Amino acid sequence: MAYPIELILSRHLAESLATPVFLTDTTGNLLFYNEPAEDILGKRFEDTGEMSVEEWGTIFKNKDDDGNSIPSEDLPLVKTLMTQLPYHLTFWIESLQGTAERISVTSFPIIGRAKTFLGAIAIFWRSDSTA
Amino acid sequence: MNITLWGVRGSIPTTSPDTAAYGGNTSCVEVDADDWMLVLDAGTGIQGLNRSKNLRKGRIDILLTHLHIDHIQGLGFFQPLFDPEAEVHIWGPAGNSQSLRARLGRYFSPPLFPVYFRNLTCNLILHEIEKSEFTIGPFSVSSDYVIHPGPTVGFRIQNQDSVFTYIPDHEFVLGSNPLKLKDLRWLSGRTLADGADLLLHDAQYTTDEYQKKQGWGHSSMDDTIHYGKLNQVKKLLLTHHDPMHSDEQLNLLKTQLREKYNSAVDFDIAVEGSRIEL
Numbered sequence A: 001m002a003y004p005i006e007l008i009l010s011r012h013l014a015e016s017l018a019t020p021v022f023l024t025d026t027t028g029n030l031l032f033y034n035e036p037a038e039d040i041l042g043k044r045f046e047d048t049g050e051m052s053v054e055e056w057g058t059i060f061k062n063k064d065d066d067g068n069s070i071p072s073e074d075l076p077l078v079k080t081l082m083t084q085l086p087y088h089l090t091f092w093i094e095s096l097q098g099t100a101e102r103i104s105v106t107s108f109p110i111i112g113r114a115k116t117f118l119g120a121i122a123i124f125w126r127s128d129s130t131a
Numbered sequence B: 001m002n003i004t005l006w007g008v009r010g011s012i013p014t015t016s017p018d019t020a021a022y023g024g025n026t027s028c029v030e031v032d033a034d035d036w037m038l039v040l041d042a043g044t045g046i047q048g049l050n051r052s053k054n055l056r057k058g059r060i061d062i063l064l065t066h067l068h069i070d071h072i073q074g075l076g077f078f079q080p081l082f083d084p085e086a087e088v089h090i091w092g093p094a095g096n097s098q099s100l101r102a103r104l105g106r107y108f109s110p111p112l113f114p115v116y117f118r119n120l121t122c123n124l125i126l127h128e129i130e131k132s133e134f135t136i137g138p139f140s141v142s143s144d145y146v147i148h149p150g151p152t153v154g155f156r157i158q159n160q161d162s163v164f165t166y167i168p169d170h171e172f173v174l175g176s177n178p179l180k181l182k183d184l185r186w187l188s189g190r191t192l193a194d195g196a197d198l199l200l201h202d203a204q205y206t207t208d209e210y211q212k213k214q215g216w217g218h219s220s221m222d223d224t225i226h227y228g229k230l231n232q233v234k235k236l237l238l239t240h241h242d243p244m245h246s247d248e249q250l251n252l253l254k255t256q257l258r259e260k261y262n263s264a265v266d267f268d269i270a271v272e273g274s275r276i277e278l
Helices: A005-015 A035-041 A076-083 B046-051 B100-107 B207-212 B221-230 B247-261
Strands: A021-024 A030-033 A060-063 A087-095 A100-111 A117-130 B002-007 B028-033 B036-040 B059-063 B087-093 B123-129 B132-136 B139-145 B153-159 B162-167 B198-202 B236-239 B267-269 B275-277
Touching (some): A005 A021, A005 A030, A005 A100, A005 A117, A005 B139, A030 A035, A035 A117, A076 A087, A076 A100, A076 A117, B002 B046, B002 B198, B036 B139, B087 B100, B087 B139, B100 B123, B123 B132, B198 B221, B221 B236, B221 B247, B247 B267
Parallel strands (some): B059 B087, B087 B123, B162 B198, B198 B236, B236 B267
Antiparallel strands (some): A021 A117, A060 A087, A087 A100, A100 A117, B002 B028, B132 B139, B139 B153, B153 B162
16 A cells, blocks of 8 residues: 555655655545644644644644634644645744744645546745744 | 666667667567567657567557657657558657647658658557546556656566566756655656566666756666666666767666665666567
């Protein structure tokens, strides 16, 4: 059993980028995250391997500029997984250790050659302003 | 099943005295079992099949890994295509927009070729494949996309208990280091090559040559030997020889690789005209 070539190439691309990249399957399970993303998660892919959506979805809290929690269904990656469309949003993430960071997230679906929905990619753009 | 290598050269045919031993024809492999025949790719090597006693009447299945010219250049000269009594099935990778027929039609039309696709006189049936599993007579065939520019598949062919895997164009190391890969699900072509009795795999370049040709879609000999080891294949044949590699160079490279890898993997360099029984 191997992953579809489109996911394999997505992982290779992520490994080559300096921006944090998260790669999920169609249900949000985290298949891979690159080194820059390790800094955001506070975990190393080498140590965790793949993570279920329940596991990695609780690593940080998501808040808007007013400090209100953002429902998970409004987050770009979740919306992409539900609709197979791209989304973008800037918001705050707060780690379990209490560190907050303003971040922009761009997510898009991976649609394979056979026009099959295979998963999604979320790219985290870090801003300079941290609290 | 019996496997005959009619073309093992990559990129462009090389008819030269100094490439005569390994052969200069581009990719084409014949697979026979129980009076059924598969033709893997239709490079210029298909001319050897045209001339051989193996060519039969009735049904023939041509399995194309992709449509680069070195893999279809011989197609227009394959005799069964012009035989009204022949039933020819062409299996090729699905693309993103144009049909297999439309893409092959670019070759089967002037000015590249004088005969239009619609003028072929055989009973022609086209099959678009992707990550697919299908049966042809005694063969169970799996196809899957592999890393190479444009839609490209490899094939895993099983007959009784024997497995033959064919991936002639493949750059599985692109953007990664498979030697550090702990989870082989991330290895391109893994499902096709895993535990094969025979793997015929792209090994166009030396390691030095590959450094200058990353992204061109092909593998180095060293990487392919590692690939054979990762997939625990029983026998590995290196193919798609670079057109600039002479027989003398290939012999030298084989000696060096044998010294370097000793018995890590049972490998050899593919020779045009050779026949393997699995």
